[in-house]
Amino acid sequence: MIEAIAVSKSFDDIKAIDSVTASIKEGSVYGLVGTNGAGKSTFLRMVCGIYKPDRGNVIVDNSEVYENESIKKQIFYISDDQFFFSNATPDDMKKYYQVMYDTFDGERFDKLIKQFELNPKRKINTFSKGMKKQVSIICGLCATTKYLLCDETFDGLDPVMRQAVKSILIGEIMERNMTPIIASHSLRELEDICEHVGLLHKGGILFSRDLDDMKLNIHKLQCVFASEESEKQVLSQLQVMHYDKKGSICYLTVRGELDQISQCMESVNPVFYESVQLSLEEIFISETEVLGYDIKKLIF
Numbered sequence: 001m002i003e004a005i006a007v008s009k010s011f012d013d014i015k016a017i018d019s020v021t022a023s024i025k026e027g028s029v030y031g032l033v034g035t036n037g038a039g040k041s042t043f044l045r046m047v048c049g050i051y052k053p054d055r056g057n058v059i060v061d062n063s064e065v066y067e068n069e070s071i072k073k074q075i076f077y078i079s080d081d082q083f084f085f086s087n088a089t090p091d092d093m094k095k096y097y098q099v100m101y102d103t104f105d106g107e108r109f110d111k112l113i114k115q116f117e118l119n120p121k122r123k124i125n126t127f128s129k130g131m132k133k134q135v136s137i138i139c140g141l142c143a144t145t146k147y148l149l150c151d152e153t154f155d156g157l158d159p160v161m162r163q164a165v166k167s168i169l170i171g172e173i174m175e176r177n178m179t180p181i182i183a184s185h186s187l188r189e190l191e192d193i194c195e196h197v198g199l200l201h202k203g204g205i206l207f208s209r210d211l212d213d214m215k216l217n218i219h220k221l222q223c224v225f226a227s228e229e230s231e232k233q234v235l236s237q238l239q240v241m242h243y244d245k246k247g248s249i250c251y252l253t254v255r256g257e258l259d260q261i262s263q264c265m266e267s268v269n270p271v272f273y274e275s276v277q278l279s280l281e282e283i284f285i286s287e288t289e290v291l292g293y294d295i296k297k298l299i300f
């Protein structure tokens, strides 16, 4: 388990991370979404022990991570700024990581390099951006660490490769108890893979939720009320997060369990009503609107 407790990190007068508290359970896929400069990379770099927090603690499996070799061996950080030795080939990087990680699976590395149609003996600095990204991802997967930190990992991959990498990640999560944290500026990128999403904004976590809970607890209704009184009654009884009316059709985003919402609607005998599934984007828009933010322009 990874626990960040009131963690802060500044670079001169820039507060990159401001008192973030988060808890990432083992075996779950945690998505960290936020705009450019929100602090995602800084947060991940503290989680893997590259940066020491100015304040607060990052605890991994009950131990402080910074300068803790045995804990760091359980974490692989696939950085946004990829690192390869100059003139290194994929095979050279394999040898390097075999020394760094006892758990590195060389055979799997060879298999994946072949599967991704990369030449293990070609210099990585002659590879395209997407090919370099593939080498980093393969190194990360083959390190077979308990925690895998993915920083904008899908960026720069073509759609087919994105899906291939996601499938490999999902397979890995199912096969062994791996815990990935995936940072991205795009919620769409995280929707089909993460179980929990934290929204980072200007160095702070705005909110953090289980996606299933979010989907079960927020509903969109379209309805036509029989009278103004029944409309008022419903609006006063339900926890309405967003309300809009076009002609006689009302559009409501409501927090709560569907059974209770349906009961309330049926009690006023509307002319028509139906509940529509919200997309994750719509849920985020509603949640952040309540907090007074307009993230529509920022993270989609």
Ligand SMILES: Nc1ncnc2c1ncn2[C@@H]1O[C@H](COP(=O)(O)OP(=O)(O)OP(=O)(O)O)[C@@H](O)[C@H]1O
Binding pocket: 011, 014, 015, 016, 034, 035, 036, 037, 038, 039, 040, 041, 042, 043, 080, 185
């Ligand atoms: N080494 C550094 N020195 C100075 N400032 C830094 C450093 N690293 C990050 N920052 C600043 O900290 C803030 C957060 O940066 P960070 O890279 O963590 O954001 P991010 O969410 O990963 O952004 P992006 O999506 O653009 O990669 C930014 O204002 C950035 O300029």
